[in-house]
Amino acid sequence: MAPDGGNGGNGLAGDEKRKLLQEALRTQGKLIDSELQLELQAQGAGIDPAQKQAIEDQLSQVREQIDRLSATINTLRARISEEWTGEAEDLIPQLKDANERIQDRIREIDRTAATAQKVSQILELAVSVVGLVESVLP
């Protein structure tokens, strides 16, 4: 139960992990919104089979990303107070920069008019967030 050495998850490192968690939760919210849009599109009348298949494919990708992001969010929640390795400490400046870029990206996506493009952009963001969370977990 006692700390086993290292700089710990307190202070700057802990704050950046928490900010990353908040950004991951925001991204997951956007994915859930995308899932709803695609599900309703798939139910729409007058869609030809090719369009429906494309929607189903994108829906499958969104669901996969939701599951992956959920898993990384839960792991990050559980480990938010754990020790960081020396190597992970070096990630702090990159994390700060990444958190700001994620915020900017979400705002930019919200301004995008086309739904199809928005879903693709949210998927790209989710992939990058999952990668970022996995990189900071001990």
Added chain:
Amino acid sequence: MRRPSILLTLILFLPWGCASLDPQPFQSFEQGAEKLSQSLTDVEALVVDETKQRELGEVTADPALLTGLRLEFGDPAFVWSYPAAGDGGGLLFPTLERRRRAAQELNAAFVDYAQLLTQLVAAGETTQAQVDQQAGEINSEARSLIDRLGADVPSDVTAFLSTAVVEGFKAFTDHRRREVLRATLAEQQPVVETFAQMGQTLTEDLANDLQAEYLTSFRQLQTSLVAAAPEARQPIVQQVLALNDQIGKNLDLLAQLHETYGSLPRAHAALGRSLESGRPTLAEIEQFVADATHLVTLYENLKQAPAPTSGTTTATTPATTPGTTTGG
């Protein structure tokens, strides 16, 4: 270990150099810490139950996860805890349980410390042996808290009451010199700030947990809504609104708890200032009364907060892959 609050009815006037001490600021500090304790316990219990029920299904589906539920024992033999996150097999419930117990120990340390201060300034005698005993209990609670939080504790924090602070309180019991108590409180101030910060961090982590649980429940309701016939959708939308009300109120309460933790260092610093001037100012007394009243209101609001409902009563829980969750 808790002791009943001490009721003061008399103040004895002592010679100059060990002048009478107004117990009101110390009683207010104690009341604030006690109300905080119960409030946080009520809120955290809600989140833990939600997570426990969801992860019960995951362990049922994958018995290998059961290792995450095996308790660990410490020294003395009655010390127990859930395993650390890395050993939890991916389960979040053990982490939340450890966090909840850490918050209880944090609040117990604050309450017992506030009671120690109230005893010190109360009429009558407090012996050095009593100070030693109570300080030992407070530091035991702090050690347990530090073990539970592990890495989230600054490396220079090893005890709630340092040896120097305990000796200062003991010296105060000899001659009740105001300057001795003021200097000791000043030395203790940074530690109070550190532990209050821990409380704020715990509420922030809990807020993140509430958000994650909300997204899980919201997604389940969303799935149900899309699958439902139009005439059957209204009740599901009402469940979404009820979920929003529940989470919103809990987050608002956590925000108030966060602020209350932040107020403890200010209240503690005011104790020292009250000793500098010889008597607390009327404004300081009024502020303490206002803080205590606010905490009573907070506690009453928490008792009236709606109990959490499951994410849905009609949704079909999406199939989950063992070791992962759907929707966060």
